[in-house]
Amino acid sequence: MTTTHEAVARRLRDAYSGGAIPPLRDALEPTDADGAYAVQTINTRYWEAQGRRIVGRKAGLTAKAVQAQLGVDQPDFGVLFDDMRIADGGMLDAARALQPKAEAEIAFILGADLPDPATTAEQVAAAVASVHAAIEIVDSRIADWKISFADTVADNGSSAFFVLADTGSPLAGLDLEGAAMAMRVNDAVVSTGIGAAALGNPLNAAAWLAQTLAARGEPLKAGDILLAGALGPMVALVPGDHVHARIAGIGECSFTYAAGQRG
Secondary structure (H helix, E strand, O other), X not given: OHHHHHHHXXXXXXXXXXXXXXXXXXOOOOOOHHHHHHHHHHHHHHHHHOOOOEEEEEEEOOOHHHHHHHOOOOOEEXXXXXXXXXXXXXXEEHHHOOOOEEEXXXXXEEOOOEOOOOOOXXXXXXXXXXXXXXXXXEOOOEHHHOOXXXXXHHOHHHOOEEEEOOOOEOOOOXXXXXXXXXXXXXXXXXXXXXXXXXXXXXXXXXXXXXXHHHHOOOOEOOOOEEEEEEOOOOEEXXXXXXXXXXXXXXXXXXXXXXXXXXX
């Protein structure tokens, strides 16, 4: 299957500039986690060789309803690169995305390594340096978002960009489970939720991520950014949209999805 994985990886890379492609059913069974992560890893290594720098990871499929929709019983993860970060209050050029959607999340920045494949939520909590409101801009290189579990995993967790609130808070005293989220697009509330949407507590999602990556020999390290999963429904974007997320007790952040200037 190695040749097939290489070919699928190239197909996905080409889609960033060439446009969305059909689902990967011809090469990956819908629940083929091993094959899908093999494709993701090929592209991660390719992009690192091109000079992109890994700054963290994102957890996806942290809501049970979404897992059920895709026929899986676990979350997934993708890689965050330095050039995926959009400044808080900044602009994302629409020419850089295909079919983006925004979702509000809680993010952690680690102050210590997490090398244990049996990492607990309590160990994650002890390692957290700061907690931030975040917006993940997900995107799919698969046409019309017709994704299976294998499609989204191979496609780097359907990741694209992220916004992190400039100001973070210490974890102590925060109610992560009960933190209410409201995301607005152009001043209208379009998505609401609470911290418990992410595997019951965003720390649980972060612990799953730490366990999974440690077992793969790629442990989370101090300084890494962790996006712990959507707190409410994701919302499709159109050029000109201004997106603002507020998470009670934690913070707020925003960005503008602006029409692209080609030429």
